[in-house]
Amino acid sequence: MALQEYECPACGGAMEFNPKTQMLKCPYCDSEFNVKDYVANHNSEGEGELADGYNSSAQSTDSQPLYVYRCGSCGGEILATESLGSTKCPFCSNNVVVKEKFTGQFKPDAIIPFKHTRDDAMETYRKHVKSKKLVPKVFLDENHIDELKGIYVPFWLFNATESFDGSYEATRVRTWSDSRYQYTETKYYNVQRAGTEDFENVPVDGSKEMPDDLMESLEPFDVNEMVPFNMGYLAGFLANKYNVSAKENEPRALARMKNSVALDFKQTISGYSSVRTLSENTGTIKSSHKYALYPVYVLNTSWQGKNYLFAMNGQTGKFVGNLPFSLAQAVKYYIPIAAIASLISFIIYYMFIY
Numbered sequence: 001m002a003l004q005e006y007e008c009p010a011c012g013g014a015m016e017f018n019p020k021t022q023m024l025k026c027p028y029c030d031s032e033f034n035v036k037d038y039v040a041n042h043n044s045e046g047e048g049e050l051a052d053g054y055n056s057s058a059q060s061t062d063s064q065p066l067y068v069y070r071c072g073s074c075g076g077e078i079l080a081t082e083s084l085g086s087t088k089c090p091f092c093s094n095n096v097v098v099k100e101k102f103t104g105q106f107k108p109d110a111i112i113p114f115k116h117t118r119d120d121a122m123e124t125y126r127k128h129v130k131s132k133k134l135v136p137k138v139f140l141d142e143n144h145i146d147e148l149k150g151i152y153v154p155f156w157l158f159n160a161t162e163s164f165d166g167s168y169e170a171t172r173v174r175t176w177s178d179s180r181y182q183y184t185e186t187k188y189y190n191v192q193r194a195g196t197e198d199f200e201n202v203p204v205d206g207s208k209e210m211p212d213d214l215m216e217s218l219e220p221f222d223v224n225e226m227v228p229f230n231m232g233y234l235a236g237f238l239a240n241k242y243n244v245s246a247k248e249n250e251p252r253a254l255a256r257m258k259n260s261v262a263l264d265f266k267q268t269i270s271g272y273s274s275v276r277t278l279s280e281n282t283g284t285i286k287s288s289h290k291y292a293l294y295p296v297y298v299l300n301t302s303w304q305g306k307n308y309l310f311a312m313n314g315q316t317g318k319f320v321g322n323l324p325f326s327l328a329q330a331v332k333y334y335i336p337i338a339a340i341a342s343l344i345s346f347i348i349y350y351m352f353i354y
């Protein structure tokens, strides 16, 4: 199996994709190269080798088999899961991409390159943690922050035309009164809506390991900055190939579109006192998909036996996380307030009784 490597033509250093300049940059001699030119001219065949079942102890915790590749730069052995396609040699820090994971049926159609650096992500994470007063300090420890990784996550992008027809019962209510009576007039309307709506690039992540709701909360990604796939963008980042197929993901994407088509049509009904849905039908007229890699920073850490995940959209900087808080600190934080509140109610109670 061939590895794509990114050695600096000037000094041999391990080059990385630089989100600020959108070029491949050598951190040692500061040389910069255009991503497309570099990969075209240095399409290394590498000496990486797949050693299937290489070592029976080389099993990851969830019993995914591990594969070993040989670093073309130092000869060191790089262990990777089946879906991992872009990584760093742990011995010489050479950035390598397992070409087979991004060619043939696995070749992405497009990629949104990282625009934010790892330092940007660390800064955002620190601010986020500090803004939460109840967070255990352990989340600011450097070794936790070291877990922050830049990952290209595989996404399926669906295009579809959805048809819709809906039928509603709407009312208009008018009230008035004279000296003797109050009058209410209710007029009933039968409201019909029908039509089609086109959807483009509705994303669903193609990675089993990535929680779907977390990925959805990182949206939107700006597809206008999507470019044709090139392996150069992967240098210095982790990347997985998809392990959930487009076919498996399609129902999820179409369900999202059906929800919004129904909402969009219903929103055009206005000027009534009430609207009651009688029936709503959606159907898919045509759908297609493409495969793209989206940039995400992820900090996956565990603390006191629980897993916590923080993530940042590597393009827009949008940050989300299921930040926990420690019970010990929560108690310290809330008890005085609760004590004061119950004291006040006790005094009020006391005053009324006696």
Ligand SMILES: [Zn+2]
Binding pocket: 008, 009, 010, 011, 012, 013, 026, 027, 028, 029, 030, 031
């Ligand atoms: Zn260099």
Ligand SMILES: [Zn+2]
Binding pocket: 071, 072, 073, 074, 075, 076, 089, 090, 091, 092, 093, 094
């Ligand atoms: Zn190496």
